[in-house]
Amino acid sequence: MKKYTGKILLIAAAALLSLYFLWPTYRDYSLRKTLSTLHGQDSVQFVENHENDIKEYRAKRIKLGLDLQGGMRVVLEVDVLKLIEDLAKNRDDVFAQVMKEVREESRKTDTSPVLLLRKKFEARQIRMSRYYRNLRDTNDDIYKFLSDETTKAIDRGMEIVRNRVDQYGVSEPSIQKLGSNRIIVDLPGVTREAEVRTLLQGTALLEFKLLKEPEIMYRVMESIDKLLAASNVTDSTDTSATAAMPDSTGDTTKIATAEGEVSPEVFAKKHPFFSLAIVNAQQFPGEAVVAEENKEKVRRILDRDDVKRILPADMQLIWSAKGRVLGNGKRYFTLYPVKSTPELTGGVVTSAQATLDQSYNQPIVRMEMNSEGSHDWARITGANINKRIAIVLDNAVFSAPVVRNKITGGSSMIEGMDNIEEARLLEIVLKAGALPAPVEIVEQRSVGPSLGEDSIRSGIISSTLATVLTVLFMLVYYRSGGGVADIALIFCLLFVLAVLAAFQGTLTLPGIAGLILTLAVAVDANVLIYERIREELSLGKTIRAAIDAGYTKAFTAIFDSNVTTFITGVILFQFGSGPVQGFALTLMIGIVASLFCAMIISRVILNVMIEKYGARVSFG
Amino acid sequence: MRFFGKTNIDFMGQRKIWYTVSASVILLGMVSLAIKGFDYGIDFLGGTELIVRFQEPVTIGDLRAAMDKIGFGKAEIKSFGSPRDILIQTVEQGEGSTIAERIRGGLTERFPQNQFSVLREDKIGPKVGTELRRNAVYAVMASLIAIGIYVGFRFKFIYGVGAVVALFHDVLVTLGLVSICDGMLNLELNQSMVAAFLTLVGLSMNDTVVIFDRIRENQKIFRNMPLQELMNKSLNETLSRTIITSGTVFVVLIVLLMFGGEVNRGFAFALTIGITTGTYSSIYIASAMALEWSLRGKAQAKLID
Numbered sequence: 001m002k003k004y005t006g007k008i009l010l011i012a013a014a015a016l017l018s019l020y021f022l023w024p025t026y027r028d029y030s031l032r033k034t035l036s037t038l039h040g041q042d043s044v045q046f047v048e049n050h051e052n053d054i055k056e057y058r059a060k061r062i063k064l065g066l067d068l069q070g071g072m073r074v075v076l077e078v079d080v081l082k083l084i085e086d087l088a089k090n091r092d093d094v095f096a097q098v099m100k101e102v103r104e105e106s107r108k109t110d111t112s113p114v115l116l117l118r119k120k121f122e123a124r125q126i127r128m129s130r131y132y133r134n135l136r137d138t139n140d141d142i143y144k145f146l147s148d149e150t151t152k153a154i155d156r157g158m159e160i161v162r163n164r165v166d167q168y169g170v171s172e173p174s175i176q177k178l179g180s181n182r183i184i185v186d187l188p189g190v191t192r193e194a195e196v197r198t199l200l201q202g203t204a205l206l207e208f209k210l211l212k213e214p215e216i217m218y219r220v221m222e223s224i225d226k227l228l229a230a231s232n233v234t235d236s237t238d239t240s241a242t243a244a245m246p247d248s249t250g251d252t253t254k255i256a257t258a259e260g261e262v263s264p265e266v267f268a269k270k271h272p273f274f275s276l277a278i279v280n281a282q283q284f285p286g287e288a289v290v291a292e293e294n295k296e297k298v299r300r301i302l303d304r305d306d307v308k309r310i311l312p313a314d315m316q317l318i319w320s321a322k323g324r325v326l327g328n329g330k331r332y333f334t335l336y337p338v339k340s341t342p343e344l345t346g347g348v349v350t351s352a353q354a355t356l357d358q359s360y361n362q363p364i365v366r367m368e369m370n371s372e373g374s375h376d377w378a379r380i381t382g383a384n385i386n387k388r389i390a391i392v393l394d395n396a397v398f399s400a401p402v403v404r405n406k407i408t409g410g411s412s413m414i415e416g417m418d419n420i421e422e423a424r425l426l427e428i429v430l431k432a433g434a435l436p437a438p439v440e441i442v443e444q445r446s447v448g449p450s451l452g453e454d455s456i457r458s459g460i461i462s463s464t465l466a467t468v469l470t471v472l473f474m475l476v477y478y479r480s481g482g483g484v485a486d487i488a489l490i491f492c493l494l495f496v497l498a499v500l501a502a503f504q505g506t507l508t509l510p511g512i513a514g515l516i517l518t519l520a521v522a523v524d525a526n527v528l529i530y531e532r533i534r535e536e537l538s539l540g541k542t543i544r545a546a547i548d549a550g551y552t553k554a555f556t557a558i559f560d561s562n563v564t565t566f567i568t569g570v571i572l573f574q575f576g577s578g579p580v581q582g583f584a585l586t587l588m589i590g591i592v593a594s595l596f597c598a599m600i601i602s603r604v605i606l607n608v609m610i611e612k613y614g615a616r617v618s619f620g
Numbered sequence: 621m622r623f624f625g626k627t628n629i630d631f632m633g634q635r636k637i638w639y640t641v642s643a644s645v646i647l648l649g650m651v652s653l654a655i656k657g658f659d660y661g662i663d664f665l666g667g668t669e670l671i672v673r674f675q676e677p678v679t680i681g682d683l684r685a686a687m688d689k690i691g692f693g694k695a696e697i698k699s700f701g702s703p704r705d706i707l708i709q710t711v712e713q714g715e716g717s718t719i720a721e722r723i724r725g726g727l728t729e730r731f732p733q734n735q736f737s738v739l740r741e742d743k744i745g746p747k748v749g750t751e752l753r754r755n756a757v758y759a760v761m762a763s764l765i766a767i768g769i770y771v772g773f774r775f776k777f778i779y780g781v782g783a784v785v786a787l788f789h790d791v792l793v794t795l796g797l798v799s800i801c802d803g804m805l806n807l808e809l810n811q812s813m814v815a816a817f818l819t820l821v822g823l824s825m826n827d828t829v830v831i832f833d834r835i836r837e838n839q840k841i842f843r844n845m846p847l848q849e850l851m852n853k854s855l856n857e858t859l860s861r862t863i864i865t866s867g868t869v870f871v872v873l874i875v876l877l878m879f880g881g882e883v884n885r886g887f888a889f890a891l892t893i894g895i896t897t898g899t900y901s902s903i904y905i906a907s908a909m910a911l912e913w914s915l916r917g918k919a920q921a922k923l924i925d
Contacts, residue, residue, distance in 0.1 A: 067883070075748070107747075193720070193741065442745035450673065451739035458881030466875045470868060477621045477864070510812050513884050516876055517819065517891075520869040521826075527868065528830065531861040557833035560774055564829065565822035567770060568763045572818045575759035577752070580815045587819065620621050 007604045014596075015491065018498030024060035025501055031057065051293070058172075062501045064188075065508030067579050068456055070449035071188035072196055076161065078153050078181045079438040080113045081106065084146055086438070088131040095131055098124070112180075114146045152428075154181055157437035159428045160204045161185060163321055163396055168199055169296075183439070191446055201441060204394055206346025206433020208380075209338040211388040211400060212315050214286040217337035218279060221288065223310045225273035228301065273301065277335060284334070286388065287400075292323055292331040316340050321396035322425075336397045338390050343380045346393075346433015348373025354423035357415070363423035365414045367430055374410025382406035391429065398429045445578075459512035466516045467493075470523055478530050481619040484605045485526035488597040492522045495593040496586060505589075508582030518590025521565065525598035529554045530619050543615050551603055558598065566591050624860040631855045631903055632848045632911055638904040642789060649796010659696075659802045661810025662742050664756070666749030667711035668719040671740040672727065677703035678734065686730035690722050698806055701882035705739065713746055756814040760791065763821050771825070775832050782909035783828050786901040790824045791817060793897045794890055807886045816887045820894025823869060827862050827902035834858045835907070847914050851907050866899040 031054055038046050047054065066073050081103055088095060102116045109116075118139060121128050128142040129135050137145075158175060161183060165173045174186040190196060268275035276298050277288040290298050301307055302317060311317070316338050323331040351368045369377055380389075381403045390400040401414050417423040471489065474482035496518060500507060533550030541549065566588060573584035609617050662669035680697055683706060687695045695710040712719055720741050727736060744752075764787055772780025794817065798807055807813070834854040842850060873895060877888035 077747075191738075440745075441743075443748045444741075444743040446738075446741045448737060448739045450737065451671065455881055455883055458879055458884075462876050462879040462881075462884075465879060466872045469871055469875065473868065473871070479621075509881070509883050510815060510887065513876060513880060513887055516872055516880075517823075517869070520872040521823075523868050524826065524865040527865050528861055531864070535857070553837075557830045560771075560833065561826035561829040564767050564770060564825035565819075567766045568818045568822035571759050571763045571766065572815055575755045575762075576811065576815060580811050583812070583815050583819075 004604050004608060007600060008608075011491070011601055011604065015494065018494045021060075021498040021502040022062075022494070024057040025062045025497075027053070028057040028061040060501070062497065063172075063504060063506045064452075064456075065506045065511065065579055065582050066186060066188060066445070067447050067509045068452045068459075068507065069188055070191065070447050070452040071186065072190045072193065072444070072446040073578065074185045074187070074196065074200060074441055075178065075443035076157065076183045076185065076200060076439040077442045078150070078157055078183075079440055080150050080153075080181060082438040083150060083153050084114060084117060087146070087149060090131055094124075094126065112147075112150075114143065114150060117146070118143050150181065152431070153437040154183065156428050156432050157439050158183055159425065160394065160432055160437060161200055161439075164199050164394055166321070167319075167394070167396055168196075169299075182442070189449075191448055193444070193446060197441065197444075201439065204346075204432040204437075206349070206430065207342035207392045208344045208346075209316075209318075209340075209342050209390045209392050210380075210384060211286055211390055212337040212339060214281065216312070216315065217286060217288070220311060220315065220337070221273060221277065221279060224301070224307055225271050227306060227310060228272040229270060231306070273298075276301075286337070288335040289326075289332040290335060292333060295319075295333050298335070314340050318390065318392060318395060318397050321393070321398050334397070336390050336400055338392070338397075342392070343389065344373060344376055346430070348376070349430050349433050352427045352430035354420065354427040356420065362415055363417045363420045365417070365423050365426045365430065367412045367414065369410035369412075371410070374408070377410060377412070378406060378408040381412075391426070393429045393432055399426055455509045459509060463512060463516050463519075466519055470519055474523060474526070477620055478526075479618040479620045480609070481526075481530050481533070481606070481617070484602050484609070485523060485530070485598075487605060488526065488602040489519065489522050491601050492518065492590070492593045492597040495596070496589050499589045499593070500586065505585050506582050507586070508579035510579045510583035511586045514583040514586035514590065517587060518594060521562070521591060522594035522597060525554075525558045525562070525594055526602060528558055529598065529602075533619050537619070543617060544610055547603075547606055547610065551599070555599070558595070562591050562595055622860070623863065627856045627859055629856060629859070630852055632851050632908065635904055635908040635911070638900075639908075642793070642901075642905065646789070646792045646796060649793060649799060652796060652799045656799065658799055658809040659807065661808040661813070662709055662744055662749075663810045664749055664753040665709075665711050666744045666746040667709065667713065668723070668744075669707065669709045669740070669742045670720055670723055670738060671700050671705060671707045672724075672736045673739050674704045674706065674731065674734050674736045676734045678706065678731065680706075682730065683708070683727075686726050687723070689730070690726035692723065692726075695723075700739075700806075705882075719743070752811065756811070759814065760817055760821070763818050764788065764791075767821065767825055771829070771832070775836060778910050778913045779832050779906075781913070782906045783825065783832070785909050786828060786898075786906035787821050787824060789901045789905045790820060790894055790897045794820060794893045797893050798886075798890055801889070805885070805889060806882075807889060810886065812884070812887045813890055816890035816894065820891055820898060823891075823895055824898025824901065827866060827899050828906045830861060830865070831855060831858050831902050831907055847911055851911055855903055855907065862899060862902070866895055869895050 031050060035043055035046055081099070085091075085099055098117065098120045101120055102113055105111075105116055106113045118128065122139065127135075128139050129137045132142045133145055154177065158177060162175050165175065165185065165187070170187045170190055172188055174184075176184045176186075178184050185200065187196065264275070276294045277290050278284075279288045299319075317335050318338055320334040320336065323333045325331050348369045349367060350370050350373075353366045355364060355366065356362065357364045384403050385405060386402060388400045388402050390397045392398070399414065399417075401416060414426065417426065467489075471486045474485045474489075476482070478485065493515070496515060499505070529550050532554040533546045536546035536549045536553075537543065569584045569588040569591065573581050573588070576584060606617065680699070683697045687693065687697065687708065687710075692708075692710050692712065695708055697706065697708050699705060700707040708723055710719065710723070714722075720743065724738070764784055767787065768780045768784040770780075771783045798809065798813070801807060802809075831854060834857055835851060838845075838850055838854050838857075842853075845853070870892065873888055873892045876884060877892055880888055
């Protein structure tokens with residue numbers, strides 16, 4: 001027994017680790033099961049009480065693919081052709097003809113449209129600088145410029161899509177880049193196609209909106225607060241909200257309401273709105289901040305008809321696109337009170353560039369406008385010095401800089417970003433208005449929840465049945481040896497699921513098929529070993545020697561055959577998409593896990609058994 | 621318990637008969653492929669596919685009439701597991717989701733009393749369809765080549781060739797049978813079917829490797845035994861494990877085929893065929909090819925380590 005202590009400890013550690021990784025999946029399942037038994041007020045109460053648990057376990061559980069939980073996958077492609085057409089100046093008949101040819105040809109080949117364009121122009125001996133950038137630029141420069149713009153367009157597209165999806169309020173959306181010009185958007189639980197289409201495909205709208213005076217905002221918010229306090233129908237939002245009060249803004253209460261110190265609970269009762277939306281004239285002049293966990297509640301309040309009526313007709317409350325982390329380590333979103341009518345729309349922006357300011361080493365964004373825009377911009381900035389103008393993309397505020405002076409000539413400089421990433425984001429946003437990233441939907445899949453449920457059910461039935469049959473067969477055919485293989489098999493399944501959970505893998509329906517196949521592959525390794533052991537036994541070896549020889553001699557065959565399956569798994573993962581990748585993933589994890597289980601776990605168990613029971617261990 | 625005692629089958633002596641059998645099966649499949657081709661899924665064709673669940677069972681004829689009326693006469697309509705669940709597939713491309721909307725509209729008009737819900741809706745652009753089809757071919761090719769290289773590297777080169785020929789055989793037989801059976805079993809060639817092909821390539825290798833491994837081992841022990849005899853000996857020695865490993869996979873796949881749901885059916889079917897032909901081909905194609913080579917080329921000496 002002692003010789004195997006190391007290995008036994010290793011196995012125990014692996015098993016414990018697996019259980020640790022699978023715990024959130026189990027908790028998530030049981031929480032949801034409890035939730036499904038509750039109704040109405042009880043379920044709301046339950047969600048509020050377990051909010052953090054639900055969030056945490058949800059984030060760490062084994063993710064189910066869209067084919068199992070229902071939802072939509074949309075693949076968007078940046079329309080490079082449209083982009084290069086939009087970027088061209090002095091477009092004429094020749095250009096139109098070239099574009100037409102490029103368009104036709106790009107349908108047939110994989111060559112990038114930019115390269116095709118270049119070839120077409122070079123064949124005609126026309127310098128590309130006739131249509132792009134400066135006349136002095138060489139074709140190489142312009143080729144590089146266009147390729148860069150294509151790359152930037154996809155980033156811009158991603159940002160626009162992310163911004164919209166965030167506002168749409170989907171839980172656990174996933175937005176990924178695919179190849180050089182595609183974006184995959186996964187929206188679990190969403191099936192309203194038409195809505196999502198318009199959401200993702202519409203042209204981005206960039207607006208410059210003036211912030212309302214702080215006093216007006218305070219007055220409006222006070223009315224909302226009073227309304228909520230008076231109408232006792234605040235759907236229990238006020239009961240759990242108190243915990244959200246950040247210490248650093250504890251003085252908020254006095255400024256906003258001119259009241260003395262009160263306990264958070266009492267305050268929340270009296271001021272249901274201000275306990276969620278924090279106003280603080282010193283720290284956040286002219287805006288309100290809301291902790292991330294309260295954002296949904298505030299959104300719900302602002303959606304109420306009676307609350308909407310309080311808002312002046314020319315005033316909107318718009319959320320910041322990104323949250324920021326304040327002193328107490330929590331993330332907060334900002335609510336900006338802005339004038340409903342935009343001062344300018346993004347079409348006037350001709351370029352934007354994030355750089356580091358040479359003299360102060362601060363990140364800044366330079367923005368240029370066309371002549372028409374410059375004219376308006378001078379008037380607007382001149383009339384609103386020391387006021388703030390919000391930069392709004394698709395109804396989310398990305399920045400709200402203060403106007404320092406009248407800007408004539410259309411060239412503005414925006415400063416006050418914390419880091420260069422923030423400046424880059426603003427650059428992307430400003431460009432989105434001027435040069436939209438034209439995207440088209442090239443693939444769209446949606447699975448309704450009932451098909452997902454059916455699939456899960458058949459997945460559970462078939463994997464259970466397959467496990468039972470395999471386990472029984474091994475027991476009957478190989479007796480105690482088979483029993484050991486069965487134990488190793490259970491470990492193997494445990495490991496596969498744990499690895500999936502640990503690496504945030506996604507379980508899809510083909511993935512379940514992969515899991516079932518893993519079962520078969522896992523016992524195969526044991527079959528090869530046991531057949532070998534039987535062979536060695538029939539040569540007259542002792543059981544101990546036969547086991548050793550069996551494991552050693554079967555190893556090369558097991559290893560080689562698993563490598564070949566693994567290779568196909570890798571290739572499949574590379575070429576496949578979505579659910580099929582899920583299959584490849586479980587198959588690969590399964591192969592590694594089954595090797596470990598067959599070569600190490602079953603061997604240790606067998607050796608320990610031999611020490612205890614000697615020749616009574618049977619291989620059938 | 622034991623299914624097989626010591627066997628002494630002259631596998632290699634009968635190999636010519638089995639060549640004929642293999643060739644006929646492949647030929648039959650190819651004829652079916654040439655005549656009726658595949659029932660391609662939406663992944664590879666591009667177009668729109670809807671799976672709807674009606675409250676009451678509907679007949680395909682009624683559905684066909686409904687589709688004809690809205691101008692999708694060519695749409696493919698079949699039941700998806702039950703008479704209430706229907707799959708409608710059309711290659712027509714349209715802006716946005718208008719095709720799906722028109723189909724839904726047509727169904728509502730035709731079956732006003734029989735409400736339906738959409739279980740799945742896929743829309744694939746023509747470009748993506750072409751790409752997926754090309755990727756599928758690349759993937760199968762890449763895996764055949766990668767496995768050939770690996771086996772050629774781990775064993776002798778000619779064994780790698782034998783293994784790859786056997787894999788081609790498996791893929792062709794399975795393709796043919798899928799084409800022959802797709803009408804009866806509602807199969808379609810889609811992405812998960814391709815996943816099945818790749819997996820069968822991997823699994824089919826398992827048996828081949830086990831046999832090759834034994835041949836390699838026996839070559840070291842019985843240095844002067846003629847290759848044909850040595851192969852027969854190795855095949856007989858490994859017969860039991862070949863049958864049992866394939867058998868367990870086979871049983872599991874049958875379970876998947878029967879209970880794995882409509883979505884996994886094509887996948888399970890292709891793999892079930894694949895695992896059967898894979899087991900057979902490790903003996904009669906992979907090993908036999910290596911033997912043919914050595915008999916013809918008198919290269920027997922080179923095969924021995």
